[in-house]
Amino acid sequence: MANMETIGERRIGTETPVSGEKCEFEGYDVLLLMSETAKMRNLITKRGTLEILIPLCCSTNPVRHKTFKQALKGFSTRTLSNRLNELAKNGVVERLRYDEIPPRVEYRLTTKGVELVESVGDLLKWMRKWADVKGEMKAQIVMKP
Numbered sequence: 001m002a003n004m005e006t007i008g009e010r011r012i013g014t015e016t017p018v019s020g021e022k023c024e025f026e027g028y029d030v031l032l033l034m035s036e037t038a039k040m041r042n043l044i045t046k047r048g049t050l051e052i053l054i055p056l057c058c059s060t061n062p063v064r065h066k067t068f069k070q071a072l073k074g075f076s077t078r079t080l081s082n083r084l085n086e087l088a089k090n091g092v093v094e095r096l097r098y099d100e101i102p103p104r105v106e107y108r109l110t111t112k113g114v115e116l117v118e119s120v121g122d123l124l125k126w127m128r129k130w131a132d133v134k135g136e137m138k139a140q141i142v143m144k145p
Helices: 030-044 049-057 065-071 077-089 111-131 133-143
Strands: 004-007 010-013 093-098 104-109
Touching: 030 049, 030 111, 049 065, 049 077, 049 104, 049 111, 065 077, 065 104, 077 093, 077 104, 104 111
Parallel strands: none
Antiparallel strands: 004 010, 093 104
16 A cells, blocks of 8 residues: 555555545554444443433433433443443543442543434434434425425
8 A cells, every 4th residue: 555654563644545535634644543433333322321411411410320220221230331431441431430328320521422422323314314304304395385
């Protein structure tokens, strides 16, 4: 590939490994970026992740574990705990633990998490825009007086 240089064992370049065309992420390690993208995609597509993120984005206050449990019907405590731990491990949420009796644990979005929720919102808008153009046009026609 042209425009590639080697840094240690990694190749850094301005061309995508798939098309060989100039990449918008010039200066980034494209293979690393693709790997990180895959990790984040795997996390946000797991059952429960978006259901956890939405309540957090709609509140400036931290949300307690038990509040999630009450709101997310059909989720086991284990699944909820695993997902919250994965989000915390990936820097999407911050876990706040208080030494109280009974123990209190709260979660809030980090800056990374806020940006992720905004990006997911943009993706949902894009999906809605392009999902069924004919259906949207029908709805507009029906709604006119």
